[in-house]
Amino acid sequence: MIYTVECSFADPNSEADWNDFYSLEKLPALISVTGFYTSQRFKSLSDGCPVYLAVHTIDGLDVLTGQEYRQKGGGNFARWQQHITDWHRNLYSDIGLAPAVNADELLALCASSPEPLLQMGLAPLAMRAVALEKSPERRWLAKLPRRNAQLVESMTEGVHLYSPMTQQLTTSRSVSADQEE
Numbered sequence: 001m002i003y004t005v006e007c008s009f010a011d012p013n014s015e016a017d018w019n020d021f022y023s024l025e026k027l028p029a030l031i032s033v034t035g036f037y038t039s040q041r042f043k044s045l046s047d048g049c050p051v052y053l054a055v056h057t058i059d060g061l062d063v064l065t066g067q068e069y070r071q072k073g074g075g076n077f078a079r080w081q082q083h084i085t086d087w088h089r090n091l092y093s094d095i096g097l098a099p100a101v102n103a104d105e106l107l108a109l110c111a112s113s114p115e116p117l118l119q120m121g122l123a124p125l126a127m128r129a130v131a132l133e134k135s136p137e138r139r140w141l142a143k144l145p146r147r148n149a150q151l152v153e154s155m156t157e158g159v160h161l162y163s164p165m166t167q168q169l170t171t172s173r174s175v176s177a178d179q180e181e
Contacts, residue, residue, distance in 0.1 A: 001057070001058055001059070001060050001091055001092060001093050002055060002056070002057060002091070002093075002098055003056040003058045003089070003090070004053065004054065004055055004090050004091075004092065005053070005054040006050040006052065006053050007050050007086055007087040007088070008050045008051040008052065008085045009052065009080075009083050009084060010083045010084075011082075015083075018080050019165070021080070022052075023041055023166050025073075027039045027041060027169055028169065029072045029073035030056065030069075030072065030073050030074070031170070031171055033063065033066075033072050035058050035062075035066070035069075036056055036171060037056075037059075037097060037171050038055075038097055038098050038168050038169065038170050038171075039054065039055075039056045039057075039168070039169045040054070040055050040056075040101060040164060040167070040168040040169065041055075041165040041166045042054070042101070042162035042163060042164055042165055043162065044160060044161070044163075045161040046161050046162075049160045051086075052165075053107075053109075055098045056098070057097045058091075060091075061091055061132075064091075088133055089133060090131075090133050090135070091129065092128060092130065092139065093127070093130045094127050094128050095127055098168070099143055100167070100168035100170075101162075101168070103167075104145065105143045105144065105145060105146055105164070106145075106162060106164075107161070107164070108120075108141065108142045108143070108144055108160070108161055108162075109139055109160050109162065110124070110139070110141075110160070111136035111139050111158065113140070114126065114140040116158060120142075120148075120159075122142035122144055123142060124140035125140065125142065126138070126139075127140070
């Protein structure tokens with residue numbers, strides 16, 4: 001399943017420290033939790049959506065309610081909580097492992113339909129919300145070469161583009177049989 005966490009950050013004075021914490025401490029802690037397989041962090045290039053996005057591949061909701069998750073970083077934002085805004089969490093099914101987005105690529109997300117991504121010549125992956133906020137209920141994601149970003153932004157409303165802030169972290173543990181597609 002795909003676990004997404006989206007938010008914005010309201011304090012420019014501590015935002016760099018928060019980003020360092022999230023990218024250098026929190027993501028490695030999360031990927032060490034049993035049931036986490038991939039983790040990657042992004043920053044939006046689009047308006048109309050939270051600034052930050054983290055995309056994780058996990059076994060399921062039980063991973064997020066477990067003791068190991070709570071001990072290793074789930075919800076470990078006390079120092080930053082007052083500055084975190086527009087916070088959303090969703091658990092999506094349907095696509096298997098989250099795709100790794102390289103430095104020369106962008107992640108495109110659309111909640112209206114796959115059509116805008118298909119019209120751009122991309123191969124969208126369909127996700128259906130199954131837990132947590134469940135909104136948006138459907139989302140499609142695709143990778144695109146960074147050089148095509150301006151074409152996408154001028155062409156399509158409702159498609160949000162994200163630049164990777166980190167490489168995708170992966171675990172050496174194997175994905176359970178029901179996760180493989």
